[in-house]
Amino acid sequence: MTSAALNVLRSAMADATDSVDTNWALLFACWLLVTGASLGSLFFSEVMELPPCTLCWYQRIFMFPLPIVLFMGLFPFDSKAIRYALPLAIAGWAVAAYHLLLHVGVIPESVSPCSQGVSCKTKYLDLLGFVSIPLLSLLAFSTVVALLIILRKRS
Amino acid sequence: MKKNQLAILGAAALLIVFAVGGYIYKQQRAEKTQAMAKQTESPLSRAYAQTLGPPDAKVVIVEFFDPGCETCRMFAGPVKSLMDSYPGKVRLVKRYAPFHHGADKVVQILEAARLQGKYWETLELLFEGQHRWADHHNPNPDMVWQLVGSLGLDMERLRRDVNDPKILDIVAQDVADAQALGVHKTPGFFVNGKTMSSFGLEQLQALVAAEVQAQYGR
Numbered sequence: 001m002t003s004a005a006l007n008v009l010r011s012a013m014a015d016a017t018d019s020v021d022t023n024w025a026l027l028f029a030c031w032l033l034v035t036g037a038s039l040g041s042l043f044f045s046e047v048m049e050l051p052p053c054t055l056c057w058y059q060r061i062f063m064f065p066l067p068i069v070l071f072m073g074l075f076p077f078d079s080k081a082i083r084y085a086l087p088l089a090i091a092g093w094a095v096a097a098y099h100l101l102l103h104v105g106v107i108p109e110s111v112s113p114c115s116q117g118v119s120c121k122t123k124y125l126d127l128l129g130f131v132s133i134p135l136l137s138l139l140a141f142s143t144v145v146a147l148l149i150i151l152r153k154r155s
Numbered sequence: 156m157k158k159n160q161l162a163i164l165g166a167a168a169l170l171i172v173f174a175v176g177g178y179i180y181k182q183q184r185a186e187k188t189q190a191m192a193k194q195t196e197s198p199l200s201r202a203y204a205q206t207l208g209p210p211d212a213k214v215v216i217v218e219f220f221d222p223g224c225e226t227c228r229m230f231a232g233p234v235k236s237l238m239d240s241y242p243g244k245v246r247l248v249k250r251y252a253p254f255h256h257g258a259d260k261v262v263q264i265l266e267a268a269r270l271q272g273k274y275w276e277t278l279e280l281l282f283e284g285q286h287r288w289a290d291h292h293n294p295n296p297d298m299v300w301q302l303v304g305s306l307g308l309d310m311e312r313l314r315r316d317v318n319d320p321k322i323l324d325i326v327a328q329d330v331a332d333a334q335a336l337g338v339h340k341t342p343g344f345f346v347n348g349k350t351m352s353s354f355g356l357e358q359l360q361a362l363v364a365a366e367v368q369a370q371y372g373r
Contacts, residue, residue, distance in 0.1 A: 016159035
C-alpha cells in the first residue's frame, strides 16, 4: 500500500517538474478558467453578499467540483480527467443556458422553478448593458466544454 | 516554465485577485455607507423614520428590522439598555426590512399605529406576540389585528390608515434602501454608517462604545 502510494507520488512529482506540452497547457487553461469562475461565484455570494437563486445553485453544484477534478488530472497529466469533467460541464452548461433564456425573458417566469426565495430573474449585475451573471456563467461553461472536447479529440 | 511553477503561479494569481478585489470592494462600500450616514437624505437617513433618543446625539444607530424576526426581538431590550448606558449620546433609527411572510402588512399596521402615537407600545406587543403571528410553520399576520386590539387604538382609523399611500411609500422606500445597503438579514445595524465586522450583541456594544469614544472623547 505505502509503496504504491509513494510510487504515485513520485511519478506525480517527476511529472510536475516536466516542461509543459500543448495538451497539458490546454487542461491547465481549463483549470484556470473553472477556478476563476468558482472564485467569481464565491465573490458574488460571500463578498458582495448577493444571495444565489435556485438555478445559480445548480450551476454552482456542477462548477465547484471542476477545479478539483481538473487539478487531479494535471499532476500527473491524466486524460481520464476529461472523461469525468465533461459531463459536469455539459450539465452546468444546460442549466446556465436555461437560466439565461429565463433571464432575458425568452422563457416566461411561470415556467421558472424559482417562485420562492430569490427570483432567478433578479438582475444583480449589468455591465455594458448586457453582461449579467447568467451570461458570465454560460460563457464559462461553454468555453470549458469546448476546451474539454478539443482535448478529448487530441488525446 | 515547469508545470508545478505554472500551477502555483496560477493559483496564487487567482487567490490574490480574489482577496484584493474583496478588500477593495468592502473598503469602498464602507466609505460609501459612512458618507451616507452624514447626509440628511440617503438610504441610511430618511427624515420619515421613527427615532428614539435626542435628535442632536452624535452616535446614530440605524436598525433595519423585521417585526417577525426572532433575533430582532431579542435585540430590542439590549439595544435599549445600550442606549441608556450613554445617556443623551445615542439615537436609534428604526427602519424596515420585512423579509418574513406577511411582515410588510404588519409593518403597515405599526406605521398606522404610529400615526396615533403608539409606535413603541405596538412594537413591544408585536414582539411579545411574535411566536403566535410569525410562526415559521404557520405564519398568520392577520392575527396581529386581534393583538393590537388591546392597545386602545382607534381601530376604524387604523384599518383606514394601513393602506395610506404615504405608509406604503415608506415601506417600499425602506425595502429599496435595505437592498441598496446590502441588508439581506435582520437585524441589520449601522452605527454612524459603520457595520459590525461579524454579527453579535457584543460586537454591536463594542462598535457603539468606539463611536461614543470617537465623537465625545473620554
